[in-house]
Amino acid sequence: MTRRLVFLVLSVLLTLLLVTLSFAAYPERPVTVVVPYSAGGASDITARLIAEFWKKYTGKEMIVTNVVGAEGAVAARQVLQTKPDGYTVLWYHQAVLGNYYLGVADIKWTNFTPACIVTKTSRITAARADAPWNNLKEAIEDAKKNPKKYVYGAGAGGIAYLEYAPIEMAAPGAFRVVPNEGGDAQRIAALLGGHVDIVPLALVSAVQYIKNGQIKVLAVHDDQPDPFIPNAPTAASQGLRSLKFPMTNTFFFPPRTPANIVNEFNKIIEKIVADSEFQKKLAEVAYAVPFFKTGNDLLNFWREQEAVYMKAAQVVK
Known part of the structure; x- marks a missing residue:
């Protein structure tokens, strides 16, 4: 009985050790960022800037891929169907709300695993x-x-x-x-x-x-x-309080991406956002500012924006 208990304890400790090591290893290989717009646009420029600093902090590549079509719906659907292993992520903004509430696409932001809001521009x-x-x-x-x-x-x-x-x-x-x-x-x-x-x-x-x-x-x-x-x-x-349409680029993982991977990803992005050199370049190339939000802060912001877009769509449809 004692030997069995010792074996069980050792097995649990070994499992925890392996999990810890896997956490520390992320990312083990390049991460692909899917941008729903053409190269040279604001979303593409900011994604490539983040990729530059991602390598600075991880030593790994972040590969930016442009997937254009249907106001971003093609890229969004591609990421939804990708393996949720933390190595493919969508770089998207409020267009996902506009597409859904105008009937352009049936994809909602809640279909994804939201990671973090990174930047904001007016x-x-x-x-x-x-x-x-x-x-x-x-x-x-x-x-x-x-x-x-x-x-x-x-x-x-x-x-x-x-x-x-x-x-x-x-x-x-x-x-x-x-x-x-x-x-x-x-x-x-x-x-x-x-x-x-x-x-x-x-x-x-x-x-x-x-x-x-x-x-x-x-x-x-x-x-x-x-x-x-x-x-x-x-x-x-x-007096136009409902005219609230900032652009906040956000990283969205495929559904069912493990929380530990999302957390590790967010830790790296938080370091990038806090980097003064990144902030300077972000202002220069995109007239954007850091707007880092995760967890409930992210969810509350996106829910507020969803209410704005839903109401607007009801007016213009």
């Missing part, structure tokens, strides 16, 4: 520099007095389409809405060409036009000022 409502308004509230009041005079250049779908919902709620039917099939580049061209009067944009796409005086910011789509354009008014400060 989206804005912009107008030409010579527009008669200083903020979005003034534009809305003007549009109410002059229905259909001004054109809002919305996206044909996704986030840039949903961002119109709070404006529509504030001024039903006041703007003439023209969906734009392209991305930010096409919306900026339409704005500067005088084809539309107001457009939603990612800050990183608009910065050069803001700096050279071609575009003005009517609202930052958040309740906090953006550090790169601190004087730009927030939507919340103008």
